[in-house]
Amino acid sequence: MASENGYVVGVVGATGAVGTTILEVLAKRRFPVREVVPFASERSAGKKVEFGDDKVEIRELGPETIQGLDLVLASAGGKISAEWAPKLVEAGAVVVDNTSYWRMHDDVPLVVAGVNDDAAGDHNGIVANPNCTTMQMMVALKPILDAAGLERLVVSTYQSVSGTGREAVKELREQSKAILDGKEVEAKVFPHQVAFNILPQVEQFTEGDDYTTEERKVMRETRKILDLPESVGISATCVRVPVVTGHSESVNVQTERELSPEECRELLSEAPGLVVLDDPGDGIYPLPIAVEGRDEVLVGRIRRDPSHERCLNLWVVGDNLRKGAATNAVQVAELLHERDLVRVPARA
Numbered sequence: 457m458a459s460e461n462g463y464v465v466g467v468v469g470a471t472g473a474v475g476t477t478i479l480e481v482l483a484k485r486r487f488p489v490r491e492v493v494p495f496a497s498e499r500s501a502g503k504k505v506e507f508g509d510d511k512v513e514i515r516e517l518g519p520e521t522i523q524g525l526d527l528v529l530a531s532a533g534g535k536i537s538a539e540w541a542p543k544l545v546e547a548g549a550v551v552v553d554n555t556s557y558w559r560m561h562d563d564v565p566l567v568v569a570g571v572n573d574d575a576a577g578d579h580n581g582i583v584a585n586p587n588c589t590t591m592q593m594m595v596a597l598k599p600i601l602d603a604a605g606l607e608r609l610v611v612s613t614y615q616s617v618s619g620t621g622r623e624a625v626k627e628l629r630e631q632s633k634a635i636l637d638g639k640e641v642e643a644k645v646f647p648h649q650v651a652f653n654i655l656p657q658v659e660q661f662t663e664g665d666d667y668t669t670e671e672r673k674v675m676r677e678t679r680k681i682l683d684l685p686e687s688v689g690i691s692a693t694c695v696r697v698p699v700v701t702g703h704s705e706s707v708n709v710q711t712e713r714e715l716s717p718e719e720c721r722e723l724l725s726e727a728p729g730l731v732v733l734d735d736p737g738d739g740i741y742p743l744p745i746a747v748e749g750r751d752e753v754l755v756g757r758i759r760r761d762p763s764h765e766r767c768l769n770l771w772v773v774g775d776n777l778r779k780g781a782a783t784n785a786v787q788v789a790e791l792l793h794e795r796d797l798v799r800v801p802a803r804a
């Protein structure tokens with residue numbers, strides 16, 4: 457619970473692609489922070505990160521260092537969150553977790569701010585932030601679901617390398633330079649060369665499944681967030697492209713009731729957190745380079761699927777580090793604050 461001067465906020469994974477963006481967004485927005493406590497691995501402990509005009513010393517996670525926190529925004533990977541989120545909750549903090557570990561747990565709400573805010577009311581100490589690819593699609597689909605219902609979704613993604621973290625960004629830069637210099641390239645983070653290439657694999661294939669773990673996340677998380685019954689078909693193909701930041705998606709939406717492209721455009725123009733850019737004849741449509749650093753999701757190329765009268769095609773682009781991760785985590789923190797939910801419920 458916050459004192460009069462605001463909350464003590466822990467940021468776990470504070471040196472990573474998401475963590476540094478959380479610090480940036482948290483400093484920029486007017487969230488009541490009394491103190492920020494950055495955490496990273498032992499490699500970084502003792503170094504400093506920037507928070508607004510301050511430089512704050514990084515800690516390692518430990519039984520003593522996690523005491524006294526009100527709220528924690530975590531993005532240090534699933535293994536760290538699996539182990540440390542319960543310990544942080546036990547120590548009195550509410551955890552907004554960016555990793556995939558807690559998202560599908562029944563007692564953990566999966567919240568896209570502006571889409572299913574009320575779900576946060578049921579938290580038991582942990583609120584999960586959805587996968588970046590799923591997140592931006594939810595912002596565009598919620599108004600369509602409310603206006604015309606959903607029958608089927610087919611999504612193909614074009615995902616940037618920063619979705620895999622800072623080492624992946626380094627790999628794209630190094631490979632691009634090596635290729636332009638006529639040198640051999642080495643693939644360490646991705647299974648193949650990513651520069652000047654596209655990879656029809658985001659994350660891993662698991663035994664007996666011909667969809668990747670990322671594709672499974674998009675399908676499962678979409679159903680949980682929008683509370684869609686099994687009768688609504690969802691199909692995802694996730695592809696990695698050599699873009700630094702900003703995921704793009706081609707979304708084919710089949711609605712229950714007919715929705716014209718004009719109606720859809722109007723609906724989405726009025727929706728919070730969305731910007732419609734849709735004048736393709738003049739070259740106006742969403743681009744990843746245009747969304748970098750923006751908190752809104754961009755949507756365009758809204759058009760009728762000529763093969764079905766109740767299907768529309770959309771092009772949805774979001775900054776995976778902003779609305780896809782950090783901005784949503786901070787917006788969830790804001791809504792927990794506004795609803796007096798920055799408190800760990802007493803256990804029965």
Ligand SMILES: NC(=O)c1ccc[n+]([C@@H]2O[C@H](COP(=O)([O-])OP(=O)(O)OC[C@H]3O[C@@H](n4cnc5c(N)ncnc54)[C@H](OP(=O)(O)O)[C@@H]3O)[C@@H](O)[C@H]2O)c1
Binds near residue numbers: 470536619623
């Ligand atoms: N990138 C995205 O667009 C995105 C979007 C949504 C969700 N996510 C999720 O967010 C998480 C982080 O992703 P990222 O892209 O930010 O990765 P990243 O750039 O590789 O950063 C990883 C962070 O975790 C820290 N860390 C590693 N081991 C640790 C330990 N033992 N204790 C404490 N901190 C530790 C690292 O600290 P050191 O500097 O000390 O190594 C670093 O701060 C992942 O679970 C990812 O799935 C990412």
